[in-house]
Amino acid sequence: MLSRQRHQERLFDLLEHYPVVAILGARQVGKTTLARSLAADLDPKVHFFDLEDPDDLARLAEPKLALEPLEGIVVLDEVQRRPEIFPILRVLADRPDAPARFLVLGSASPDLLRQSSETLAGRVHFHRLDGFDLDEVGSEDWRKLWTRGGFPRSFLAENDHSSFEWRDDFIRTFLERDLPQLGIRTPGQTLRRFWTMLAHNQAQIWNGADLARAFGVSAPTVRRYLDHLTSAMVVRQLLPWHANVKKRQVKSPKVYIADSGLVHTLLGLKTADDILGHPVSGASWEGFVVQQIQAALRTRPEDCFFWATHAGAEIDLFVMRGNRREGFEVKLTTSPRTTRSMRQAQETLQLDRLVVVHAGSESFPLADGIDAVAASRIWADLG
Numbered sequence: 001m002l003s004r005q006r007h008q009e010r011l012f013d014l015l016e017h018y019p020v021v022a023i024l025g026a027r028q029v030g031k032t033t034l035a036r037s038l039a040a041d042l043d044p045k046v047h048f049f050d051l052e053d054p055d056d057l058a059r060l061a062e063p064k065l066a067l068e069p070l071e072g073i074v075v076l077d078e079v080q081r082r083p084e085i086f087p088i089l090r091v092l093a094d095r096p097d098a099p100a101r102f103l104v105l106g107s108a109s110p111d112l113l114r115q116s117s118e119t120l121a122g123r124v125h126f127h128r129l130d131g132f133d134l135d136e137v138g139s140e141d142w143r144k145l146w147t148r149g150g151f152p153r154s155f156l157a158e159n160d161h162s163s164f165e166w167r168d169d170f171i172r173t174f175l176e177r178d179l180p181q182l183g184i185r186t187p188g189q190t191l192r193r194f195w196t197m198l199a200h201n202q203a204q205i206w207n208g209a210d211l212a213r214a215f216g217v218s219a220p221t222v223r224r225y226l227d228h229l230t231s232a233m234v235v236r237q238l239l240p241w242h243a244n245v246k247k248r249q250v251k252s253p254k255v256y257i258a259d260s261g262l263v264h265t266l267l268g269l270k271t272a273d274d275i276l277g278h279p280v281s282g283a284s285w286e287g288f289v290v291q292q293i294q295a296a297l298r299t300r301p302e303d304c305f306f307w308a309t310h311a312g313a314e315i316d317l318f319v320m321r322g323n324r325r326e327g328f329e330v331k332l333t334t335s336p337r338t339t340r341s342m343r344q345a346q347e348t349l350q351l352d353r354l355v356v357v358h359a360g361s362e363s364f365p366l367a368d369g370i371d372a373v374a375a376s377r378i379w380a381d382l383g
Contacts, residue, residue, distance in 0.1 A: 018125040019093035025129035026233040031105045045072030051081040071099040079104040086119040139376040149261020167265040199266035203283035206252045241305035256287040285332040296383040315345040334360035
């Protein structure tokens with residue numbers, strides 16, 4: 001298993017400042033492994049409860065009696081299975097000189113986010129955990145990471161075939177078992193069709209009316225499907241930037257399958273050659289690179305946008321960091337060039353920097369205020 005030292009150090013810091021820290025992420029993304037790694041460094045001051053283990057559930061039959069005497073770090077894994085624990089955590093977190101801090105792990109769901117936010121307001125910090133990124137696997141493995149995605153078991157599989165089989169099993173189990181456990185009751189077969197349709201439309205601007213017609217349902221229904229998969233952290237929505245300019249701007253979000261490996265599995269693409277020969281390759285590359293940029297810059301989701309006008313000008317990622325404005329365009333090419341659209345974005349958005357991320361091996365200046373950065377060097381050149 002690869003080290004996730006950056007996340008571990010961040011959790012150490014958060015646990016010093018917050019009585020409750022929540023690690024949120026999709027199923028199988030490595031939350032439990034990360035928590036156990038943290039626990040190994042803190043032993044014997046860690047108490048671990050797995051709420052999918054009947055023995056641990058029995059220990060928590062009376063949660064307040066079980067948790068109140070504990071000192072150090074208390075880890076509660078799969079906390080969404082016992083939402084009634086949140087009010088008890090509030091009481092325990094508010095004790096003077098509280099002897100324990102709580103690390104809760106959960107697969108995100110609307111109920112989990114609502115209950116924890118409302119009950120623990122001001123006491124909890126949410127830490128999002130995604131799959132492996134280039135900083136963790138090494139920049140030389142960018143093709144492998146793009147092909148297989150960042151789920152640990154997928155990336156670390158013996159070969160591409162084994163990786164594909166793991167992801168295929170994950171999708172089936174996720175739809176048939178995990179989503180119902182998160183309180184999402186839409187039939188798995190329906191969501192599989194919808195998820196596959198999103199894969200075919202990776203990195204496209206949301207058009208609920210078209211998808212509703214294709215499904216033979218209403219636009220609010222397909223929007224609910226989208227929100228289900230977004231809340232489960234397997235789909236991302238990138239909001240549009242609305243600037244006070246004269247051009248008519250796109251106002252719907254851009255939608256990405258959150259993991260490139262899942263895109264490829266939903267489309268039946270097993271190898272890098274399969275991906276490069278498929279029409280979705282450029283969109284898959286865009287989603288993969290945008291996620292790597294956001295991780296390298298350590299941006300908050302609310303600081304990241306895309307920008308597009310109905311006249312055709314666009315930028316794939318627009319990041320606001322304080323007063324600094326940065327734009328990123330993603331190209332599946334080894335010979336990036338400037339375009340009129342880039343110039344329009346540079347001028348309209350008043351960018352401090354515009355970066356074109358490409359599939360070549362070198363980074364170099366493209367034009368005044370525009371740099372080309374190799375995908376393999378995202379963390380070195382941008383981080």
